[in-house]
Amino acid sequence: MSTHGEMAMTETGQATAASAADTLPEPPARPNGKVKTLGEPIVTVEQVHKSFHGNHVLKGVSLTVRQSEVVVIAGRSGSGKSTLLRCIDRLETIDDGRIVACGNLMGFRETNGRRVALRDHEIARQQREMGMVFQNFNLFPHISVIDNITVAPIRIKKVPRAQAREEARALLERVGLPEKENAYPRQLSGGQQQRVAIARALAMKPQVLLFDEPTSALDPEMIAEVLDVMVDLSHQGMTMIVVTHEMGFARAAADRVLLMHEGSIVEDAPPEDFFTKPTSDHTRAFLSKILQH
Amino acid sequence: MNWSWSYFFEYLTNGLMLQGAWTTVWLSVVSMAIGLGLGIVAALMKMYGNRALRYVAEFYIWLFRGTPILIQLVIIYTGLPQIGIRLSVIEAAILGLALNEGAYLAEIIRAGIMAVDKGQDDAGRALGMTWRERMWIVILPQATRTIIPPLGNQFNGMLKTTSLASVISMEELMRNAQMLAQIEFRVLEVYIVAAVWYLVLVTIWHQIQLRIEAHYEKPFGPAAAVASEGERELAKAVRAAGATNT
Numbered sequence: 001m002s003t004h005g006e007m008a009m010t011e012t013g014q015a016t017a018a019s020a021a022d023t024l025p026e027p028p029a030r031p032n033g034k035v036k037t038l039g040e041p042i043v044t045v046e047q048v049h050k051s052f053h054g055n056h057v058l059k060g061v062s063l064t065v066r067q068s069e070v071v072v073i074a075g076r077s078g079s080g081k082s083t084l085l086r087c088i089d090r091l092e093t094i095d096d097g098r099i100v101a102c103g104n105l106m107g108f109r110e111t112n113g114r115r116v117a118l119r120d121h122e123i124a125r126q127q128r129e130m131g132m133v134f135q136n137f138n139l140f141p142h143i144s145v146i147d148n149i150t151v152a153p154i155r156i157k158k159v160p161r162a163q164a165r166e167e168a169r170a171l172l173e174r175v176g177l178p179e180k181e182n183a184y185p186r187q188l189s190g191g192q193q194q195r196v197a198i199a200r201a202l203a204m205k206p207q208v209l210l211f212d213e214p215t216s217a218l219d220p221e222m223i224a225e226v227l228d229v230m231v232d233l234s235h236q237g238m239t240m241i242v243v244t245h246e247m248g249f250a251r252a253a254a255d256r257v258l259l260m261h262e263g264s265i266v267e268d269a270p271p272e273d274f275f276t277k278p279t280s281d282h283t284r285a286f287l288s289k290i291l292q293h
Numbered sequence: 294m295n296w297s298w299s300y301f302f303e304y305l306t307n308g309l310m311l312q313g314a315w316t317t318v319w320l321s322v323v324s325m326a327i328g329l330g331l332g333i334v335a336a337l338m339k340m341y342g343n344r345a346l347r348y349v350a351e352f353y354i355w356l357f358r359g360t361p362i363l364i365q366l367v368i369i370y371t372g373l374p375q376i377g378i379r380l381s382v383i384e385a386a387i388l389g390l391a392l393n394e395g396a397y398l399a400e401i402i403r404a405g406i407m408a409v410d411k412g413q414d415d416a417g418r419a420l421g422m423t424w425r426e427r428m429w430i431v432i433l434p435q436a437t438r439t440i441i442p443p444l445g446n447q448f449n450g451m452l453k454t455t456s457l458a459s460v461i462s463m464e465e466l467m468r469n470a471q472m473l474a475q476i477e478f479r480v481l482e483v484y485i486v487a488a489v490w491y492l493v494l495v496t497i498w499h500q501i502q503l504r505i506e507a508h509y510e511k512p513f514g515p516a517a518a519v520a521s522e523g524e525r526e527l528a529k530a531v532r533a534a535g536a537t538n539t
């Protein structure tokens with residue numbers, strides 16, 4: 001990851017994103033030559049609270065993520081990072097607050113100011129707009145790599161089989177595993193499995209990708225191959241919320257870095273500010289701990 | 294010494310015995326298939342149902358695992374007519390065997406579903422699958438792999454348990470042996486022949502079972518053939534959950 005340099009932020013893109021695309025001013029180029037424009041808010045988390053059996057895990061978390069933005073979330077074990085991601089994708093219910101993602105109020109329908117809980121298939125339809133990549137990959141072990149990637153498009157989106165397979169092959173190419181389509185997950189290394197998991201998520205053409213410590217379960221020599229794919233995705237404008245302690249990735253690809261501490265977001269800054277002039281003592285403590293290693 | 298080889302060989306190929314053996318086979322298959330359906334439904338109700346469905350499933354499992362199948366068969370065939378429910382011998386035998394089997398299979402299936410990693414369900418949900426889609430596409434196919442070995446043992450048990458249907462005069466292997474025994478009083482020969490037939494059926498089934506198990510190992514790729522320590526523990530637990538009936 002040391003090859004990825006620092007990047008300038010594109011504040012102008014954010015400020016004018018609400019207007020129509022053709023009236024946008026030319027956004028400044030990044031050091032790597034890519035141009036990045038942040039769009040409208042696509043994920044909005046407002047004052048979300050979540051407890052597990054009296055254990056208050058999210059304490060009024062608010063967060064806005066714009067289209068094409070890459071947000072990295074760091075924080076100690078148990079600070080609520082996974083819970084936040086899982087609430088955004090409605091893998092967990094929330095106790096209070098609201099989450100709007102890809103235009104959907106997650107888990108509810110609002111009629112005349114009253115909230116009605118959505119039913120199973122309606123929630124599933126909301127979840128289709130987002131993809132999630134897990135720490136332990138969670139590939140389906142009983143089906144081959146290509147079936148892992150095509151099963152949801154074919155069975156859920158009713159994409160024709162031939163088309164789904166063609167798209168899956170293109171995705172495998174994109175994550176650098178073109179020759180593995182007939183392998184089974186257990187025949188792959190951790191890094192390869194995680195890249196298949198990313199391809200599986202992409203196959204549903206999600207508007208947002210959520211990553212929960214995607215490299216934490218990997219041997220050190222496999223971390224780079226996964227991060228490279230993620231950096232690539234960020235360059236192609238994918239909106240990403242990434243829980244990770246890979247600060248090299250944060251420097252290379254993040255627009256903002258957040259620190260969670262005991263269920264609250266205590267720092268929210270562009271990477272260079274996060275690393276050089278943090279405002280929170282918790283961030284300083286976190287950074288000094290990271291730098292020791 | 295009053296053992297007659299000629300009676301023994303006569304019974305071995307006797308039409309009544311062959312017919313009985315055939316009845317034992319199809320009665321087992323049909324009862325098992327229906328029991329499997331009942332078991333899946335009961336397991337899903339118990340695991341995912343609302344309170345009412347859960348209680349219904351638990352009551353069913355408790356009732357049929359807690360009483361002897363002999364009493365269940367007798368109540369269904371000779372007891373129920375008293376309240377106006379009249380079933381033929383075949384209907385009563387299938388119903389009794391299937392209800393009893395379903396209660397045992399429910400617990401085996403439940404253990405098999407619980408053995409599937411929670412992350413699999415998360416992955417299905419993150420892809421936008423409904424509960425039903427996750428069950429059919431992700432969870433049940435994986436649970437199958439843990440369920441298949443105890444399921445095979447249950448069918449082995451079923452082949453022999455069908456002999457109890459003889460008490461409601463279901464004309465399977467045991468019943469037909471009893472009838473032959475009453476004709477010529479060659480009791481030892483006829484029951485030994487019946488025992489031999491059960492052995493033959495169970496042995497054939499064992500060969501089929503091995504093939505089915507090999508088939509269900511395959512989809513997980515060659516590496517999976519070497520089960521990890523944890524998986525062997527799980528498989529053992531699943532087997533224990535479905536300790537054989539009768």
Ligand SMILES: Nc1ncnc2c1ncn2[C@@H]1O[C@H](COP(=O)(O)OP(=O)(O)OP(=O)(O)O)[C@@H](O)[C@H]1O
Nearest residue numbers: 052053055057075076077078079080081082083084
């Ligand atoms: N399903 C659950 N049931 C009960 N408690 C839970 C559950 N999930 C998380 N928790 C608790 O919520 C708290 C926050 O957990 P969470 O997984 O969100 O932390 P995290 O920041 O992702 O930590 P890590 O870096 O270890 O992954 C922890 O105390 C955890 O024990």
Ligand SMILES: [Mg+2]
Nearest residue numbers: 081082083213
């Ligand atoms: Mg976590």
